[in-house]
Amino acid sequence: MKFTVLGAGAMGLRYGVLLQEAGNDVDFVDTWQPNVETMHRQGGVYVSRDHQDRHLVPVKVYYPEDYQGDPDVWVVFTKQMQLSDFLKRTAHAFKPDQYVLTCMNGMGHVEKLRQYFQPNKLLAGTALVATVLNGPGDVDFIGQRGAGTMNLANYTEHPDDMTHRVVAELEKCQFHPNLTTNFKGTLLAKVVFNSVVNTLCTLFEITMGEFADYEGANELSKQLIDEAYDVCERDGVTMLNTRAEELASVNYVSQVANPLHYPSMYQDMSHNRPTEVDYINGYLVQLGQKYGYQAKTHAFLTHLVHLAEHTRQQVATTTKTAASA
Known part of the structure; x- marks a missing residue:
């Protein structure tokens, strides 16, 4: 599948890198210039796990205005207060058949995403996954591989075939996704x-x-x-x-x-x-x-x-x- 991660911070990088390692085609879109320029210069992002085994993972990263990709699924991990501007700057790449998945902290993001994506194509949830961004182009996955869980639901509370495909890819990454039919409770x-x-x-x-x-x-x-x-x-x-x-x-x-x-x-x-x-x-x-x-x-x-x-x-x-x- 084709995924594009919107927000290449700690969690965005963790989800994107693991989805890429699971065999998916993954792009990253970010607005923080030091982060984007550092990854361009390095040719990717340095990844550690619990402060060990630091290594360079090649990734493709773009500014919103430069991105022309057409993913099956957008994966959104920005800060709540940055989301509106992020979506506005990337809106030229949104298409009616695309899905969006988000596990952002807090509440308020769903209403913003609904302005760009159809309700049956909106997947949202929560992730008990610890990750630290050490600095531009340098991320640390906390916990052993497979440590952590997540819950997600389709906005309509009626999961379709694509929802199950996304869940299957997340399972390959060992995020242990639990698909529910309780959107707001999730x-x-x-x-x-x-x-x-x-x-x-x-x-x-x-x-x-x-x-x-x-x-x-x-x-x-x-x-x-x-x-x-x-x-x-x-x-x-x-x-x-x-x-x-x-x-x-x-x-x-x-x-x-x-x-x-x-x-x-x-x-x-x-x-x-x-x-x-x-x-x-x-x-x-x-x-x-x-x-x-x-x-x-x-x-x-x-x-x-x-x-x-x-x-x-x-x-x-x-x-x-x-x-x-």
């Missing part, structure tokens, strides 16, 4: 997970394992999960997991699967990039308000992340001013 499962682990690890600059080692981690997780489920149930969403199962998932991934991993929100914060907290905890707050429910803990954490962003920006500005004085 997406919100990762939102709830991220609203706990991503946000708390980012605020305290700790790994998932360090969070799990705290004796009060269960209590913190349960409070956030319960509040999130209260919101989702008011919206009429049937969640994939029970509250207890969601807590068990947080604990397993933090303690066993990826204890040494810093979540993607932390990676953004540590590089003074805007985080996606408004699309995760902030989304739950807004959804709750729609039904007169105040998700106060999630609102508090959203403010804390923005305060941390604001503080880091002030320190960076002060440091830059002092250095130029």
